[in-house]
Amino acid sequence: MCADEAYDRIGYWSEIKLDILRKYASAYSKIMQKNSLHHVYVDAFAGGGRHFSLTSGELVPGSPQIALGIDPPFKEYHFIDLKETKIKSLREIAQDRADVHLYQGDCNSILLESIFPRIRYDQFKRGLMLLDPYGLHLNWEVIAMSAGMKSIEIFLNFPVADMNRNVLWTNPDRVDPRQRERLNAFWGDESWRGVAYTSQPGLFGEIAEKTTNQEVVEGFRQRLLNVAGFAFVPQPLAMLNSQNAVVYYLFFASHNQTGEKIVADIFKKYRKGGQA
Numbered sequence: 463m464c465a466d467e468a469y470d471r472i473g474y475w476s477e478i479k480l481d482i483l484r485k486y487a488s489a490y491s492k493i494m495q496k497n498s499l500h501h502v503y504v505d506a507f508a509g510g511g512r513h514f515s516l517t518s519g520e521l522v523p524g525s526p527q528i529a530l531g532i533d534p535p536f537k538e539y540h541f542i543d544l545k546e547t548k549i550k551s552l553r554e555i556a557q558d559r560a561d562v563h564l565y566q567g568d569c570n571s572i573l574l575e576s577i578f579p580r581i582r583y584d585q586f587k588r589g590l591m592l593l594d595p596y597g598l599h600l601n602w603e604v605i606a607m608s609a610g611m612k613s614i615e616i617f618l619n620f621p622v623a624d625m626n627r628n629v630l631w632t633n634p635d636r637v638d639p640r641q642r643e644r645l646n647a648f649w650g651d652e653s654w655r656g657v658a659y660t661s662q663p664g665l666f667g668e669i670a671e672k673t674t675n676q677e678v679v680e681g682f683r684q685r686l687l688n689v690a691g692f693a694f695v696p697q698p699l700a701m702l703n704s705q706n707a708v709v710y711y712l713f714f715a716s717h718n719q720t721g722e723k724i725v726a727d728i729f730k731k732y733r734k735g736g737q738a
């Protein structure tokens with residue numbers, strides 16, 4: 463990735479994510495329109511709106527541009543990014559459309575203060591939100607509040623590679639406390655310790671043993687259901703690189719059973735060897 467440029471270079475796993483978003487957003491928008499609901503698209507880590515594909519070498523639409531092309535259109539679009547270059551690029555793509563709102567800054571505060579209040583369930587508003595950080599840059603409050611609103615469903619990039627690289631080490635005692643804090647902020651508390659490690663008796667007392675990615679991911683799925691309070695969270699999709707290593711897991715969480723069914727069906731088509 464080249465975060466300081468307007469466009470990132472993306473691997474095919476990102477293109478799969480974008481295909482999934484296109485398919486679901488299109489179905490979602492049709493259903494919302496049919497039910498006369500005011501539906502809103504939110505891209506919290508929006509990027510520049512376009513990317514260079516590492517597969518084709520060409521400029522391909524990113525999530526904001528895909529969302530803008532959905533037919534029937536959403537009633538509002540909200541794109542947030544930290545970087546000025548990305549916002550500038552988004553401004554060019556949006557071309558003064560009155561239904562597009564751009565925000566430069568930290569989505570963790572912008573969502574809570576400026577966007578969620580516009581998506582109230584009792585005002586017949588509904589939202590589809592993509593939370594797609596590079597790593598552990600999202601705060602649990604965003605997830606918990608979006609679940610509590612009942613009006614919002616999310617796609618969430620669960621950044622397992624950042625977790626494993628910086629926090630979930632074989633020897634947890636050697637981890638930098640600042641890295642642990644990043645995971646606490648994402649997970650919402652320290653309960654990830656009980657999910658990511660088991661205690662085994664050793665010669666000199668208890669030894670922490672690392673569990674698998676699947677166990678960590680399932681622990682987080684249970685949090686989305688039981689702590690955040692989403693009603694439906696299908697098994698997430700493992701996004702794999704060319705060496706078959708997991709780059710991240712793509713979660714979907716919703717209060718809507720139809721949404722879950724559609725996404726579970728889409729995920730099924732992209733699963734390799736049935737892995738989570």
Ligand SMILES: C[S@@+](CC[C@H](N)C(=O)[O-])C[C@H]1O[C@@H](n2cnc3c(N)ncnc32)[C@H](O)[C@@H]1O
Pocket residue numbers: 465480505506507508509510511512523524525526542543544545548567568569570592594595596599
């Ligand atoms: C993985 S890219 C997004 C890609 C985009 N969703 C797509 O698929 O086309 C992540 C983006 O999040 C932005 N970002 C990082 N931290 C952020 C934060 N706290 N708030 C808002 N944007 C942030 C980065 O500048 C970067 O453009």
